[in-house]
Amino acid sequence: MKTFDNYINHLKKNQYSWLITGAGGFIGSNLVNFLLSLNQKVVGLDNFSLGIKDELMNLTKNYNNDLFNLIEGDINDKDICFSALEKIDFVLHHAALGSVPRSISDPFSSNEANISGFLNMLIAARDSNIKNFIYASSSSAYGDHEALPKVEDVIGKPKNPYSITKYVNELYANTFSEHYSFKSIGLRYFNVFGPRQRENGDYAAVIPKWIKNILNNQDIEIYGDGETSRDFCYVDNAVQANIIAALSENEIAKGQVYNISVGNQTSLNKLLSMIHKNIENSIGEIIKIKPIYKDFRPGDIRHSRADISKAKNLLNYFPSHNVEQGIKETISWYIDKK
Numbered sequence: 011m012k013t014f015d016n017y018i019n020h021l022k023k024n025q026y027s028w029l030i031t032g033a034g035g036f037i038g039s040n041l042v043n044f045l046l047s048l049n050q051k052v053v054g055l056d057n058f059s060l061g062i063k064d065e066l067m068n069l070t071k072n073y074n075n076d077l078f079n080l081i082e083g084d085i086n087d088k089d090i091c092f093s094a095l096e097k098i099d100f101v102l103h104h105a106a107l108g109s110v111p112r113s114i115s116d117p118f119s120s121n122e123a124n125i126s127g128f129l130n131m132l133i134a135a136r137d138s139n140i141k142n143f144i145y146a147s148s149s150s151a152y153g154d155h156e157a158l159p160k161v162e163d164v165i166g167k168p169k170n171p172y173s174i175t176k177y178v179n180e181l182y183a184n185t186f187s188e189h190y191s192f193k194s195i196g197l198r199y200f201n202v203f204g205p206r207q208r209e210n211g212d213y214a215a216v217i218p219k220w221i222k223n224i225l226n227n228q229d230i231e232i233y234g235d236g237e238t239s240r241d242f243c244y245v246d247n248a249v250q251a252n253i254i255a256a257l258s259e260n261e262i263a264k265g266q267v268y269n270i271s272v273g274n275q276t277s278l279n280k281l282l283s284m285i286h287k288n289i290e291n292s293i294g295e296i297i298k299i300k301p302i303y304k305d306f307r308p309g310d311i312r313h314s315r316a317d318i319s320k321a322k323n324l325l326n327y328f329p330s331h332n333v334e335q336g337i338k339e340t341i342s343w344y345i346d347k348k
């Protein structure tokens with residue numbers, strides 16, 4: 011089976027057209043950056059409800075301007091989905107409204123973007139000539155099932171509206187495989203982090219928020235006792251998973267979902283001390299931090315850890331970064347940006 015390096019060499023010699031939905035967002039913009047750096051043609055589709063257009067355009071300015079095309083539009087518009095798919099080889103579908111708390115306060119909008127929008131994309135992709143459709147699922151698909159590590163076939167009941175939307179994506183993908191022989195690949199991401207993740211706003215993820223707060227001498231809030239744990243996944247691992255899934259020639263690998271992370275568990279307390287220590291090392295100063303422990307957040311699960319053997323065996327996925335290596339890269343990116 012080909013390795014990630016083999017696929018990179020293949021892309022250096024062969025130019026394809028990629029559609030990245032959610033290109034203005036965190037994971038989408040990292041995919042755009044990676045593919046443009048390999049001289050691939052990229053169409054980015056985003057309605058910029060969360061993504062930032064100027065940041066995306068600044069990023070793409072670093073490359074030959076024939077390579078990137080932006081479609082500013084909504085995946086709830088069927089015509090946009092169909093026209094975006096013209097002359098595309100691979101789709102990396104990442105447009106969605108993330109965040110469990112956001113979905114609890116506004117389930118309708120999450121449903122619109124994550125389920126109706128997903129279905130539009132799936133129908134348009136089924137009716138086009140693409141080679142492969144990769145979509146972002148989530149570890150939230152495991153719902154209330156507590157067993158660790160999480161294995162793809164063993165899931166529980168969804169715990170919140172976001173988790174329902176990601177589970178429904180997988181159900182639709184599966185049904186399209188059965189009824190229309192349209193096989194896609196779902197990537198169940200586990201807490202992805204890295205450069206360009208939003209650090210501001212009510213729904214910012216924990217790592218960019220804490221890095222920003224520590225750099226600005228602000229308090230750190232921890233929901234619960236800090237022993238809640240997650241399998242934090244550096245964004246380069248997610249990028250790798252998209253590329254190997256899209257280019258995979260292994261027919262058995264298609265029509266499946268995969269855990270994408272590292273396969274390790276880190277508690278919030280440990281994560282905070284790792285970020286704190288790495289920031290101190292990076293800037294060469296002692297920083298005092300004061301974590302404030304708050305109530306557990308509704309809808310959150312207690313622990314999470316991925317079994318990544320399915321992705322290893324069928325896709326040849328081997329994460330390049332563990333949590334600490336990813337934290338170092340992320341901190342240096344935020345410090346450079348400041």
Ligand SMILES: NC(=O)c1ccc[n+]([C@@H]2O[C@H](COP(=O)([O-])OP(=O)(O)OC[C@H]3O[C@@H](n4cnc5c(N)ncnc54)[C@H](O)[C@@H]3O)[C@@H](O)[C@H]2O)c1
Binds near residue numbers: 032034037085147208
């Ligand atoms: N970041 C994580 O830890 C994580 C974990 C599990 C799953 N995921 C999934 O990965 C994908 C990307 O996540 P992210 O962290 O990059 O999120 P993000 O919010 O940074 O990016 C999502 C992008 O989608 C765009 N978008 C939202 N609704 C849209 C619509 N209706 N039409 C067009 N564009 C729309 C937003 O403007 C944004 O730019 C999402 O599907 C998310 O659910 C992310």
